[in-house]
Amino acid sequence: MIINETKGNISQYPTIEKQIDYLDLEWFECTKRIQRKKTRNGIEIAIKFLKEGQRLREGDILFEDEEKIIAVNVLETDAIVMNPHSMMEMGTICYEIGNKHIPLFIQNGKVLLPFEMPIFRWLDAAGFSPKQQSVKLLNLLKSNVEPHGHGNLGSSIFTKILKMASKDE
Numbered sequence: 001m002i003i004n005e006t007k008g009n010i011s012q013y014p015t016i017e018k019q020i021d022y023l024d025l026e027w028f029e030c031t032k033r034i035q036r037k038k039t040r041n042g043i044e045i046a047i048k049f050l051k052e053g054q055r056l057r058e059g060d061i062l063f064e065d066e067e068k069i070i071a072v073n074v075l076e077t078d079a080i081v082m083n084p085h086s087m088m089e090m091g092t093i094c095y096e097i098g099n100k101h102i103p104l105f106i107q108n109g110k111v112l113l114p115f116e117m118p119i120f121r122w123l124d125a126a127g128f129s130p131k132q133q134s135v136k137l138l139n140l141l142k143s144n145v146e147p148h149g150h151g152n153l154g155s156s157i158f159t160k161i162l163k164m165a166s167k168d169e
Contacts, residue, residue: 021069030057031140078134080123
């Protein structure tokens with residue numbers, strides 16, 4: 001079965017009376033445009049998204065007929081979870097993580113990223129109080145990396161954001 005687009009999301013259905021077969025995906029597989037997988041019931045799925053930027057989300061419907069629905073289930077994974085206490089801390093955490101080009105997730109007011117021990121230790125030493133938890137990484141921040149420098153060539157965008165945030169606190 002070849003899938004070129006999603007048919008909606010099961011969260012949009014008030015009641016589902018059809019059998020649901022899940023396609024289990026790791027968080028990083030949700031952004032792949034081309035892949036072959038099997039559902040829990042063994043149905044082979046070939047995903048072939050033609051447009052740039054298409055990604056799968058929890059509950060996306062890949063197939064539907066009179067009897068069944070095939071939907072996406074994002075598997076839990078070990079993650080670093082931080083609960084920032086202010087917008088300033090949120091901005092600082094996101095900037096520092098983004099500066100390392102690590103995937104970043106914002107869910108329920110928390111900052112999450114895939115678990116890596118060196119990053120966990122660095123965040124702990126920086127005073128951000130990270131926790132290791134098993135969670136579903138669902139809300140990947142979409143970012144486009146722009147060319148930038150790390151030297152002292154004037155005021156950076158981060159410096160400007162910090163100045164704006166510190167005025168309100």
